[in-house]
Amino acid sequence: QDEHLIFESDGWGKTGVDLPEPKADGSDLGDLVRRDPIGLPGLSEPEAMRHYVRLSQKNHAIDLAIYPLGSCTMKHNPRLNEKMARLPGFSDIHPLQPQSTVQGALELMDQLAHWLKTLTGMPAVALSPKAGAHGELCGLMAIRAAHRAAGHGLRSDKPRNKVLVPTSAHGTNPATAAFVGYQVVEIAQTEDGRVDIKDLEAKLGDDVAAIMVTNPNTCGLFERDILEISRLTHEAGAYFYCDGANFNAIVGRVRPGDLGVDAMHINLHKTFSTPHGGGGPGAGPVVLSEALAPFAPAPWVVSGEDGFRLEEFAEGEAAQAFGRLCAFHGQMGMYVRALSYMMSHGSDGLRQVAEDAVLNANYIKARLSDLMSAAFPEGPCMHEALFDDEWLKGTDVTTLDFAKAMIDEGFHPMTMYFPLVVHGAMLIEPTETESKQELDRFIEAMRALAQAAKAGDVERFKGAPFHAPLRRLDETRAARQPVLRWTAPEGSNIAAE
Amino acid sequence: QDEHLIFESDGWGKTGVDLPEPKADGSDLGDLVRRDPIGLPGLSEPEAMRHYVRLSQKNHAIDLAIYPLGSCTMKHNPRLNEKMARLPGFSDIHPLQPQSTVQGALELMDQLAHWLKTLTGMPAVALSPKAGAHGELCGLMAIRAAHRAAGHGLRSDKPRNKVLVPTSAHGTNPATAAFVGYQVVEIAQTEDGRVDIKDLEAKLGDDVAAIMVTNPNTCGLFERDILEISRLTHEAGAYFYCDGANFNAIVGRVRPGDLGVDAMHINLHKTFSTPHGGGGPGAGPVVLSEALAPFAPAPWVVSGEDGFRLEEFAEGEAAQAFGRLCAFHGQMGMYVRALSYMMSHGSDGLRQVAEDAVLNANYIKARLSDLMSAAFPEGPCMHEALFDDEWLKGTDVTTLDFAKAMIDEGFHPMTMYFPLVVHGAMLIEPTETESKQELDRFIEAMRALAQAAKAGDVERFKGAPFHAPLRRLDETRAARQPVLRWTAPEGSNIAAE
Amino acid sequence: MRYLPLTPDDRSAMLAAIGAKSIDDLFVDVPEAARREGFVDLPRVAGELQVERALGAMAGRNVAAGSVPFFCGAGAYKHHVPATVDHVIQRSEFLTSYTPYQPEIAQGTLQYLYEFQTQVANLTGMPVANASLYDGSTAMAEGVLMATRVTRRNKAVISGGVHPHYVAATETVVHAVGVETQVLPAAVDAEADVIAQIGPDTACVVVQTPNVFGTATDVTKIAEAAHAAGALLIVVVTEAVSMGLLKSPGEMGADIVAAEGQSIGNALNFGGPYVGLFACREKLIRQMPGRLTGETVDADGERGFVLTLSTREQHIRRDKATSNICTNSGLCTLAFTIHMSLLGETGLRRLALLNHEAAVKTRDALAAIPGVEVLTPRFFNEFAVRLPKPASEVVERLAEKRILAGVPYGRLAPAAGMDDVLLVAATEITTDADIATLKSALAEVL
């Protein structure tokens, strides 16, 4: 059922907010006043409610069924966390209130930092990055600052201007490295889906600033040689940046600090369950090693005798840092949710999180491997199971087709065509918050689909989805002739721009 | 998509609530302790969330589309009211706390009473009835008490033991009258859908305790002779109980007190928008005339110099009342919502509520009367438009079929087969919170359906709904072989009763 | 006005379509004498901010249970409700839906009601339960009426341990239809006196366990005596959590259970809305009051749920209905069902033990205060103490210190001559610090 746009409603001139009649008319502002129509329809409250509730029902959500997006980690979002984030003492405080009036907020940031540092075994953390990619930026800039301080800046005589990144990495890794001025060099991957140590060794040298390794990696595998990787990196005078997107697979069982990591961002939504919210907001605190700690950006919280203090400008050694990443102190709303989640689980619950996430993924892998081709059949996977499209050969069904057919079964598709190192990749991450009952339901549906694909029922896949709010969308058309906003139809008398 | 029952989940032995380990084992209670399994599955939080969110999507709701149930008044439920009702100062106070610690709550009850009395033009109100039917009970018992005090009790020499009720009344009216010991006598209806004054006059006498009249009545019409009706009633020594279900049609324009009403319940959900919540909880305060005020049940709020006081036991003249209606002070949660709604509208907004409700209903009536047969075509209706099934004659489509076909168009059916005085009644109440745009959408759909019915497209109706979570349900089977609870299948090893 | 979608232009266009000149034309049937011009004498439209401020100020003048040491019970209990519960009941599809008269588009409501009925039946140990009544007190009234219909007898024997407000609410209703009540004297162990009062004219015996003084009783013998006399046993429960630890009414021989379900999933709300649980023996189904959900199939043979046995109800039977009740406590029922689904048996038993543990600790603390006499020997999460001063005075003094110490029995029954009795409840929210605070403050004011 088509839901019109708000601009197609009859809300021109209406409002759904009752405000007192202003006495000011803005005449004191003279020419500065906006005279033309703005082009914003208003809806009465019942209309607005209905519009957005109707729209909402066109979405899939983790609260409706498994959302097995590999690498994205769609897990249950506890409502306790939402409730806590809405306590007026957290949601209704201003970032620039006197610090004496926000001692509880600073305490919360301090507590969050304590949990993150303890879980990762790292001595410092920069809280302010606003998302994972922002955290990568923060980490690489700290690395850059450290090299500069040591005389190996990009414009020095002996510049360290390369960053090594495995082929299987998230796109944000090379994007970030390039963004801060590094040349990106790819590291090869072994047949069993790990970093090729030989290739790494060959490429490490005094021009390398850092390696960026995701661990567990995007194939869902733990880098077995991780200690060797970090030793070699450090021996070469480079830093080890770890993409922490998959920290949820090892939290409570492995501390990145024990692996020799120098910097790692933590996507709070992935490991600590802040809601994805249709694409954000995220939060990406970065834990730092002793070596990088002095290069953290402002602000940070220090605890003293007379309470907590927020340092908003770097002084002393810290002034070597690169400044600040955003206007205020980062994603406070997400800090509250993440701490609420961590306190709820405790150290025992968090370890169980990793174990159940890994168990669930291996269960799916085990139950589907007879019909579908696991990309790395040997040994266990971590929190996600990776298949390739080898098993679809000769069926005329592609990974995309298969994914769209999953929609008709009531499931969100898995991640597809990522990581790039695997042909027609299908990356399935169930997370720890799926029950065995739901996994079995999912597995049965996947098996039935796989059998249908092999049995030649091509139309079921090519035409899919059939039972969704819309059929398959024409993405090419959208990109070729971009229509990025509503405009009034010609001849309409709408008082819009 | 079938959603299993919680009892069919794998939740036997699980829990979704983390509680500390109790030190008590109940051994001090000896034999009193329950030993056998209770039979309550537990779900982890993600499973519970998903189960109930999935279930919710099988419901129609006012937030999704018009819900045109005549006489039920499904209007927008502002979320401000939900927010206000959840302020800890209202939701987290105990009914038996010292009164000094609930002065704000008593003030709220006092304020609510003030608004209700002012809007109805009545001098007193009993807040505690827990729903409309409970309010009817309250009102009739006050009437009974008043007659008893005047020597006309049911067991007196000159008993007033009859209650006159029009045929078109809600079922609760005769049910309540019978419940408190009255004999129910029906009053005839005129051809234009009103109380037959002649018949009323004939039946009024010194054995009549009260009349119960709904105004506007259940045909959606205002009782034109209402002043005459109340005059005759009072002359006969009887009381005028008004069913206030349709007060929403006249609020701000007509005060029941000015019509000679002695008692009227107000369904807070109908006129003042407390949410229906799938069938409750309701709230049915009863406004009372001077004559009946002394017979109100406990408790009530009085305001004095040192604040507000809740009188929990009747003293003095008030001791003539009949006692209390429920354990505590009524539906506080609903009081907050209703007052929030009334304050939001104000006296001007509430008058507009009545006007828009009536305008919307007449608009529907006007736009459909060429295709469908209005039960009372002459003159305006009030807040609801009543059609009969005359226009379906010869089509083989019944009112029920037509209603079920509306489901396939995305609408909830109107009220059908009520009031009983109209054959195949279809009672449509849009309420004031529908926009013209939504009304037009509804009207177009109704017109298309009506044309289809007349065109002989019978299967579209007989088989309907086709596009709902379920097809038409077998209600006869449910009543003949009642299955009112889940029981473990034979041979299952579930530790339930 | 933000809730009213019509614009002045809409109104004009619609009046034109109707053929009316003005809105007044649509109100012509109102007698002129009763037409009101202008606005009634109340404030005008107010924005959200203004309403929030006004109501927020009122809310701010109350002492919230969660903000102080809190020991009130007597039929309403402060428990912790998981955030999931309140989230789900606010979903549009539950909050803003109507009574599920159109089952094809109301399976959400119908299925949770079916789950609720099963949970209540199992919790009370009874074969069937309805989809809820207004609250525990009106459920008791309906129970007595139902017993008179079933037995065709006219008298209810009511234990002195039943909550006085429940008795009052019941008498209001049953006296109206001419049912006689015999209420026995209030006493901590009032149930001991009941059996002697059962006679051949007794329709039902009503007992409460734990009773209003907290006393938990095995009522099996009372059930046997009632049955022997051809009467029904109605068991009232005002604290639903107690059934997680104590023998169920069904196990002890109850024919009808009338209980308050507020403790599961619902806030204190100053007394309402609450949720009345009502369960009975299978053979009594067709005499039950209130809404019932039953299983059936749709035209394709799929399982589904519908409201059923509605021939008992007022909208069909009118003056012959089993009750005039027309609503249930829908949303409170949903809150109950979700909270209970989260708890499960494991959680409920644990919750019950924690309640008992907190009450025992509180009892031990108060028993150590000179002048305080603990009256209730065996209890779940509430007990009565005798104080050397009027309980209401003591409670007021402690309220000044921001301690809500309990409910004076005299507030419930001023005429009972038990003004020195205080009812003290504890739950899983009660901390050791709360108990210590109560103890020292009470010792101070005595």
Place this chain on the structure above:
Amino acid sequence: MRYLPLTPDDRSAMLAAIGAKSIDDLFVDVPEAARREGFVDLPRVAGELQVERALGAMAGRNVAAGSVPFFCGAGAYKHHVPATVDHVIQRSEFLTSYTPYQPEIAQGTLQYLYEFQTQVANLTGMPVANASLYDGSTAMAEGVLMATRVTRRNKAVISGGVHPHYVAATETVVHAVGVETQVLPAAVDAEADVIAQIGPDTACVVVQTPNVFGTATDVTKIAEAAHAAGALLIVVVTEAVSMGLLKSPGEMGADIVAAEGQSIGNALNFGGPYVGLFACREKLIRQMPGRLTGETVDADGERGFVLTLSTREQHIRRDKATSNICTNSGLCTLAFTIHMSLLGETGLRRLALLNHEAAVKTRDALAAIPGVEVLTPRFFNEFAVRLPKPASEVVERLAEKRILAGVPYGRLAPAAGMDDVLLVAATEITTDADIATLKSALAEVL
């Protein structure tokens, strides 16, 4: 643990299906030296009640804006958000959905993003807007980078009226890629100095209106000068409501608008999450950073929406992307869209006037205090005053009286030598009583 559905039995059965003996078998790839036995040194699992108490205690140690007279602004504003907004954004289907990569089952998100883009474009007076960035400050940084890509020049001239934190956040990023910045001295009317600095190497000029001192400026002339020099004009707005009253950046000739959208629909949240608005001229689309939603059709020809132009983005272009950004401020965007839909043009203009009115009243009140000098001549809802004492001291003294009097400029820029300047903001929540309280308390502490 309440969030973990697996039971011990499930785990055993699943391990068996996998062919593993224990969970440790699944972690064999972790080098032994890095395996941790036992639990890290942190508290164990905690129930909801415990977590609520711990976090509630922290929240209770902060002074909430809504509970006191409140005049802080400087890039974050306290406005009233309708209850509907927070209700809808908590719906499962919005809250717990992912980036809409599968458009067939994400039209809810995609359509509101399309509505959002249109609202932002119209509000800023620009042809197109993206689906949001992290916040206003990072939007400014992205704007500068984009300008350097478009102009192939390497220098940004930044007005001294731009929020110092925005400048700092921008410099962090743009310096990393070697872009030069020229930041002009801070001044209440700093925009006057900008034109003189534009040169042939200028990629962009960045101005803020209203600027950090509250000054509202018509930047048309600056736009003309920039364009004449082949540079782009970037207009920063930190208070989105101002665009309801003031000329839009687009009308004044902006090429790129970077704004903070927190004021519409979003709470203060101690600084985040907020929502960065980003709009530009049509020809610059393919150089835009961040997510974009576009219209298209499905296989049946029905209108639908998809994420588009993703060849600009990191997951496709990797090290050639226009930005490394990977998320947007999804849910904050939704809050913005709903609040703006409720306001509509009528409501927004009124809201803006009420803000202006409150600020003028506050200005008038403070101007009457001896020793207080009002610095900002033309402003929207915020202005600067010079005090006879250091502003941070004054603010602390007033905080002790539970008045949050504003933001000392020196807190944003300690080195600027303007420690006696206080930024004072007022909005629709400011009451006459608040203003009177501030006035008398300020007079007292000076």
